Amino acid sequence: IAGITQAPTSQILAAGRRMTLRCTQDMRHNAMYWYRQDLGLGLRLIHYSNTAGTTGKGEVPDGYSVSRANTDDFPLTLASAVPSQTSVYFCASSDRDRAQYFGPGTRLTVL
Amino acid sequence: AQSVTQPDIHITVSEGASLELRCNYSYGATPYLFWYVQSPGQGLQLLLKYFSGDTLVQGIKGFEAEFKRSQSSFNLRKPSVHWSDAAEYFCASNFGNEKLTFGTGTRLTIIP
Numbered sequence: 019i020a021g022i023t024q025a026p027t028s029q030i031l032a033a034g035r036r037m038t039l040r041c042t043q044d045m046r047h048n049a050m051y052w053y054r055q056d057l058g059l060g061l062r063l064i065h066y067s068n069t070a071g072t073t074g075k076g077e078v079p080d081g082y083s084v085s086r087a088n089t090d091d092f093p094l095t096l097a098s099a100v101p102s103q104t105s106v107y108f109c110a111s112s113d114r115d116r117a118q119y120f121g122p123g124t125r126l127t128v129l
Numbered sequence: 130a131q132s133v134t135q136p137d138i139h140i141t142v143s144e145g146a147s148l149e150l151r152c153n154y155s156y157g158a159t160p161y162l163f164w165y166v167q168s169p170g171q172g173l174q175l176l177l178k179y180f181s182g183d184t185l186v187q188g189i190k191g192f193e194a195e196f197k198r199s200q201s202s203f204n205l206r207k208p209s210v211h212w213s214d215a216a217e218y219f220c221a222s223n224f225g226n227e228k229l230t231f232g233t234g235t236r237l238t239i240i241p
Contacts, residue, residue, distance in 0.1 A: 051228075061173075061219070061231045076228070108172055115180070116161045116223045120172040 020044055022121035024109050030127045031099050039094040039124050041109030047119070049112045050092040051076075052084060054105040055123075061108070067092055099128045131156050131224040135232035143240050144212055150205040150235050152220030161223040162203040164194055167234075168216045176218075179203060190214070215239045 025040045043050065052064040053076075063076030067086040081103060083095045092111075096103055106125050110118040132155045142148055154160055161180050165173040177188025184196040194205045203220060220232040 060233050063228060066228065110173075115178065117163055117175055117178045118221075118229055119175060120165075122172045 021119060022109055022111060024107075024121040024124050026124060027122070028125040028127075030129065031096075033100055033128055034098050037096045037099055037126070039096075039107055039109075039126070041092045041094070041121060042090050043092075043109075043111045043119075043121075044090065045111060045113070045119065046089060047111035047113045048089070050086065051110045051112070051118065052082070052092070052094045053108045053110065054078065054103075055108060056105050064094065064107075099126075101128045104128045131160075131222075131230060133220050133222050133230050133232040135218075135220055135235050137235045138233070139236045139238065141238040141240060142210055145209050148205075148207045148210045148214070148237070150218050150220075150237070152203045152205065152232060153201050154203065154220075154222050155201065156222070156224050158225070159196075159198065160225070162194075162196060163221045163229070164188065164192070164203075164205045165219045165221060166190075166216045167219065173219065176205070210237075210239055212239045212241070 022043045048069045051066045053061045055061050062078045065084040067073045070089045073084050104127050106123050108123045109121040112118040134153045163178045164176040167173045176192050177186050179186045179196050186194050217234045219234045221229045
């Protein structure tokens with residue numbers, strides 16, 4: 019069982035480009051989340067989905083969009099990347115016990 | 130406001146010594162509480178969780194945590210640390226919903 023996989027592992031992106039970070043879980047968890055982690059700011063929630071077909075905004079949603087077409091996948095899209103979106107992005111999922119299980123992260127650099 | 134506080138930004142302990150990392154929460158009821166560990170360049174790994182019942186919770190890697198309602202605390206402990214325990218530790222809580230509120234983390238350094 020892989021748990022949560024994220025792709026790519028790292029990416030360097032030119033400002034203005036569109037980018038989709040992929041997240042897939044095999045635990046059949048209902049809820050999924052996207053966080054960004056920045057030095058000195060900790061983990062901040064970008065978007066979440068309580069179940070397939072629904073999404074919600076977290077703390078820092080501007081510049082990001084998500085979709086949840088099925089239970090397993092929760093992609094995060096940057097429509098037009100900006101340097102302030104340079105960060106490490108983590109996907110997570112949770113089930114009824116509310117514990118969240120994290121993927122290995124994607125390190126994104128926007129130049 | 131609901132919050133999670135980790136008062137110690139950085140702690141250094143000797144290998145083999147005991148460890149206690151502090152976590153306090155602010156909430157009107159008993160929240161769901163968690164401790165996570167993050168090694169450099171890695172994702173967050175769940176160490177243990179508390180929902181209700183026994184206030185002393187055992188986790189992975191020899192860690193335990195004790196919930197104290199009177200002190201609004203959920204401190205993480207380990208009787209004898211190993212060099213491999215060097216990492217960042219995050220306390221987190223659900224305050225009545227599925228979203229996690231994280232503390233700012235405590236960086237643990239182990240010296241020989």
